[in-house]
Amino acid sequence: MSELRDLYQEVILEHSKKPKNYGELPSANHKAEGYNPLCGDHYTVFLDIKDGAIENLSFHGSGCAISKASASMMTQSLKGKTTAEAEALFTQFHDLVTGHGNPAEDMGKLAVFAGVSEFPLRVKCATLAWHTLRAAIRGDQEAISTE
């Protein structure tokens, strides 16, 4: 049960039920779609990037609690960050959920996803929105797939 509680922490459940920055972003100048064909998780990430900084961002779509909470908390932690900072945070987050290294101090609330590393099958859920974010920043045209 403790492993399960590590995965499904209160913060994660709250974000999955009431996601932040949820919906389309009218001012978006970057967007990308992400899809996990294995479980049907499907998200779009919208970015408003000005002078290399993420002025605003949002997401919409559907999926499991882990993927939705991850998307919600990602949008919260990236507002105002530069795209280079976002890419760096992507790497830190990826290391966190795959159990590589300790969570960096500046990860803030995202550290609650450390429990995912005990559930290798759920890593894709936790990182789907992040992969989609990176595709949106880089302007990749094709929808991102976890497979």
Next chain:
Amino acid sequence: MSTAVKTPRPAPAVGSPAYDVQKIRKDFPILHQQVHGKPLVYLDNAATTQKPLAVIDAISYYYRHDNANIHRGVHTLSERATEAYEKTRVAAQKLINAADSKEIIFLRGATEAINLVAATYGRKNVGAGDEILITAMEHHSNIVPWQLLCEEKGAKLRVAPINDRGELDIAAFEKLLSAKTKIVAVGHLSNALGTINPVREIARMAHAHKAVVLVDGAQAAPRMAIDVQALDCDFYAVSGHKIYAPTGIGFLYGKTELLEAMPPYQGGGDMIASVTFDKTIYNRLPYKFEAGTPNIADTIGMGAAIAYLQDLGLDNIEKHEAALLDYATEQVQKIPGVSVIGTAKEKAGVLSFVIENIHPHDIGTILDHEGVAVRTGHHCAQPVMQRFGIPATARASFGLYNTHEEVDVLVRGIRKVIEVMS
């Protein structure tokens, strides 16, 4: 953690008195293990079934004593290997009551069987403007081979609708049949919904329009007695790993006159009678469709699996699983927020469900922590999910070794899911 859930009522005694599930479970070594500190409850039998010792031992025995190539050497080992391999063909014939063992073609599984029919019968008999008719509840393996064929030939894929219970709309199905329909391809038992299709009626309707009927029997073969002559289907596809046999083996049944007229599937050794650079004469049935050295060991393993099933009796297995499904459906429906997807009147083996506001993937992870293995996702039947407007379901699917106590563990697990996620 304590739960306020009352202990469910004791499991009723069901099925044939001779059907001793505790004794049967001893035949399956894999079942006796713990997962996350809990006894394994394996309810993913529609994905693949576990293998009895008889199967594991048959494969081991073959490699220890009889391994040789078949249908050639005159030496003793080759003779023994060939005999064991061909014995499985007769066992498969009897399992589905085919008229002749040469109507059984060994392949990798139901997927390859369907692809064989599409690539040989389909390529020869389907042309531009023709139609292939399937149903809205098919597994991807009974959709995509036909799409490929339609694309190649300029033919059209038609799809018969299903109702809200997940049953084929048989009137709509009949209306879609016409002189253009060359092939009708239907699942006998839906892997995502559990629906049993009225194959005999489908075949009668299709034959009235001179279409041939392929039945995907992957889910039905482990769950009910099959009689292809009574069903009057033209092709029947079976996967070994779903009938308690190894992965990578299965078979296609086809009526002799159709198989005789079909071009070969692959070229190579064993499928020929004679080869010169000018002309090759193909071998007789069934070898015309079995090019190259086949999967001998797993075929022999499948023979052991069929013997095991027939020893228990498919009718007894069907009764046992029906009792489990009834009990599970009743118990699961009592849980607030749980909905069963697929409520056909004729149904077997599969319980697909969703829980309000909880994604199936989260259900799967939490049940796994309780030792319960279920499948979550679209079950390779995305059109079915679209039909019901859901991204995925959780699916418990039963096997001949499951017990009422295991259903109770599943039900407690679902309550736990709701507790963790709320």
